Amino acid sequence: MNRSIARRLAMMFALVALSVFTLIGTGLFLVLRTQLDHHLRESLDDRMEIAKIMVTHAVTPDKWRMTREKLTDMSPRDGATTYSVSSDNPSYHFGKPIDGGVRDSWAGGYMRVRPASGGPDMLTHTIAIPASGGRPTVQLQVAASYQPNVRTMRVFGAALAALSALGSLAVLLLSYSVTRIGLAPLRRLTKDASEVSPNNRSQRLNTASLPLELNDLANSFNGALERLDGAYGRLESFNADVAHELRTPVTILIGQTEVALTRNRSVDDLRHTLQSNLEEFERMRAIINDMLFLARADQGERATGLVEVSLATEVARTLEFLEIPFEEARVHAVSHGDAMALVNRSLFGRACTNLLMNAIQHCGRGDTVTVTIAQHGGQVRIAVANPGEPIEPSTLDHLFDRFYRAEVSRTNSRENHGLGLAIVKAIAEMHRGAVFVESANGVNTFAFSVDASRVDAQAVRNAEATVERTAEVAQQAQAPARRVAM
Template identity: 85%
Template structure:
């Protein structure tokens, strides 16, 4: 089980505190040891000065005996200080000279000696005293034990270690408590996030009074929920629309078949029924092919088979292809402008066909459909404008949605299943373009764009485009373009 954030932070704070305490304690330990050594040398100097005065004035044997008694009285019983005097005359000897391995030395004649018996180290100092009276020249040595310093340093080190451990433990407990308080908003966010479910898609994280570090995270998470909610809603709507669109031809097929089976029919009647059923099957196939195309386009696929062409030429080919529908509607088409771009000619023709068929269906006899091609930065815009009734502004943002119809009760709903403009949008996105619609001054303009950047277009990935979708150039399909 992974440790909680509060515990991890508390442990890290405790380790940091222990490191700081260790560094500070080491510094204090070094300073204290240095000061104790300094005080020990000063004490040794004082004792050396007193012993020097005593020995210097012992100029006769009687005074030397008194000097020996004074040195004996100055020597403590615990052996922390020792005095020794050495001369060529054995009668002027006192004590034992401290000898052993010299561990360190300082200016002024100070040495740190480790006795051979393994006792505590001694700090020694020596001074030569010249002859005076009956006393010959002597060598005075004063030694002070490091044992008090060692005991003090051990006690200080133990206390410092204990205080550091207690301080680190206190930091651990306090930081854990403080961290839990600081992470309370995160626990609240976790609780809010756990309440999000398919049955409660509107639930969002409460971003009120959040710390700065969590505010961006909460807004990003809410944004992700918004996108997921939108995608889920579109999926629900798509499923409902698909079921609705397929239910109509299936119902017609079942009804016509049931009628045909109620009694014996002539060959002509059966042929008529089969022809009607074939039309419904063709409609269902068109819906399914368009759905497959849009599903693959939603996966982020890009157009392949790109060739650099004159878009005006491609538009002219599409207008020639739609000559019969234009003649039947008694509508005229005019194209203006030109630009070159890398496009998939079949997909581009499909998008133009859908826009033109949409314009034909909403034009009156004698109207003119205007196709304009213009370059806007790195995009080439293809716009199809036709006279018509003004479009409700509330519907403009939905005209390129799947299965959306601005006129629910229009008479040609069986020929158009509401995917034509959605396919235009998908083709534009496959060419790294966008779509737009405007309705101003009695003119409705539907447009899409393609990327004119050669590098971006050449770097596109191929889509899996159904053969039925790429067959937009078949004349037999001109009258039944799915809208």
């Protein structure tokens, strides 16, 4: 069940308010009870002082009779205050002392007594008055009822509880209204986010009027939208390019097959048609293998089967493999530098092959392709430079994208399906590296890097079990190029 943030906050504010009101009410309740007890004791002391003076001066029987009358007049009918005098002489007696269970006592003869006959608790104070004249020593007790205090505390407690409940309810309603007002930017943010759709991918959240607490969230959401928009655009372009690349060989296959079926053909003609079709099938297989390879790389697959090798030796082996394409293009190749690194030799050779074939395609006769190996911190950079036409700065950022060609027209599509540089980028990322491209002073440089840090030898041996699948895909992709080179 989805809960409203406004209601949840309002309930929490109400609970906090109720807790605060309860704490404050308890404190006020205790303070009031203490003050009422204090006033009751002061009132009892005043009555005791008056009664003490009267009893002290009753030194004769006549004065004692007058004192008894005054004590009777001072005693209210509701029994809120009582006076009692007791002595060994039966003539000097008045009233009846409070008798019952003592609930509390204090210094100076003060006690809280619950009368045995029932009724409210009484605060009693008893003193002894020494003999004087014809009056013997007497015990004077003055008692005051707790009933007014109890009644006051009961009314005060009920009023305090009612006010706390009403105050908490008011806080609940007000906090709900205030919270809804405070969450208005969030509702506006939700509305803006709901308007984002595939048909309106450029829609972004307006962060200008958002509070500080929501600004970071909105910026993060906008960043996610930017990434999704880019991924969506790349996916659309990728789908269109895949359809275009696969449509060409399929169209050729259909056309050649239809021509072959229009009339009777000799065995040599059919063999030639099948051979041409086989080349198109191999081209389609290369595209599919490359796409599968890139899909695994997109899923975060890392290079396995790593061995520590001399990169200069690997580059030399690749140059030897491409000796025939270099001779046919009448292009020279030189290599400089060396470094040791842990790489998958098959993948590394494939990346070098793609960069070198790219350089051959864009070189003129007699040009020289330069391969430079240099270490920069924890990365080893392999750069392939060749003379060529300057590349537009707006084009540099897209050269390693899939199916991207700098030329407006798709020239040379039969030999190049636009995934070579994208595969170089994937292989670099599988080795925790990156790709680079520069175009300056008539020289175009394409480069990739690999991680130069060492790994645990046992971890390398454990990872070699999974290298066969990646190596097989690489060999299948390089098979057509090997046959062309031969």
